[in-house]
Amino acid sequence: EAGVAQSPRYxxxxxxxxxxxxxxxxxGHATLYWYQQILGQGPKLLIQFQNNGVVxxxxxxxxxxxxxxxxxxxxxxxxxxxxxxxxxxYLCASSQMDRGYYNEQFFGPGTRLTVL
Amino acid sequence: xxSVGLHLPTLSVQEGDNSIxxxxxxxxxxxxxxxxxxxxxxxxxxxxxxxxxxxKRQGQRVTVLLNKTVKxxxxxxxxxxxxxxxxxxxxxxIRGAQKLVFGQGTRLTINP
Numbered sequence: 707e708a709g710v711a712q713s714p715r716y717x718x719x720x721x722x723x724x725x726x727x728x729x730x731x732x733x734g735h736a737t738l739y740w741y742q743q744i745l746g747q748g749p750k751l752l753i754q755f756q757n758n759g760v761v762x763x764x765x766x767x768x769x770x771x772x773x774x775x776x777x778x779x780x781x782x783x784x785x786x787x788x789x790x791x792x793x794x795x796y797l798c799a800s801s802q803m804d805r806g807y808y809n810e811q812f813f814g815p816g817t818r819l820t821v822l
Numbered sequence: 823x824x825s826v827g828l829h830l831p832t833l834s835v836q837e838g839d840n841s842i843x844x845x846x847x848x849x850x851x852x853x854x855x856x857x858x859x860x861x862x863x864x865x866x867x868x869x870x871x872x873x874x875x876x877x878k879r880q881g882q883r884v885t886v887l888l889n890k891t892v893k894x895x896x897x898x899x900x901x902x903x904x905x906x907x908x909x910x911x912x913x914x915x916i917r918g919a920q921k922l923v924f925g926q927g928t929r930l931t932i933n934p
Contacts, residue, residue, distance in 0.1 A: 749911075810871070811922060
């Protein structure tokens with residue numbers, strides 16, 4: 707089966723500019739996650755969707771980050787305006803929905819963002 | 823806040839030797855622990871998981887050990903190969919939330 711798709715793979719912008727990332731999860735996966743992975747660190751969850759509803763966005767910097775998952779399939783993550791500290795790899799993951807139980811998360815290749 | 827962490831940031835082993843990667847966790851409300859492998863330019867790839875009511879689980883060339891008494895998790899890789907070179911992360915699944923908390927990672931380097 708096809709894996710999680712992300713685009714673009716790389717993006718370089720200047721601070722205060724805006725940027726958007728796209729994710730297409732594995733077909734049939736109801737749960738979608740966006741993670742931020744700063745160099746040398748483990749991924750940190752930014753937002754979790756179940757179908758098109760937000761389950762957890764407690765670590766999303768809402769003054770500059772936004773995400774949506776229209777129609778419960780593809781998702782976009784936007785940063786506006788970007789700061790230097792936003793330089794990181796943005797990973798998208800998806801999993802099947804089984805309420806209350808652990809389901810394996812499958813990760814996409816990520817988008818490497820560099821803010822100059 | 824509570825988090826999963828690793829003891830060592832880097833580990834170098836000879837090809838063919840066994841590798842042991844360690845992880846300490848602090849959240850008691852976790853029902854699964856997972857090991858991921860991340861190669862350069864790729865997303866994390868699932869290796870093996872273990873449920874909190876188990877203390878050992880084996881896969882192909884990998885074994886995960888869970889010691890809940892000291893909140894310690896380890897990944898053993900038998901007969902390491904060049905393809906095992908990567909960064910390894912442990913993660914814990916928060917019970918009921920389907921939410922993963924990742925540790926910092928250990929870079930495993932295989933010497934020929």
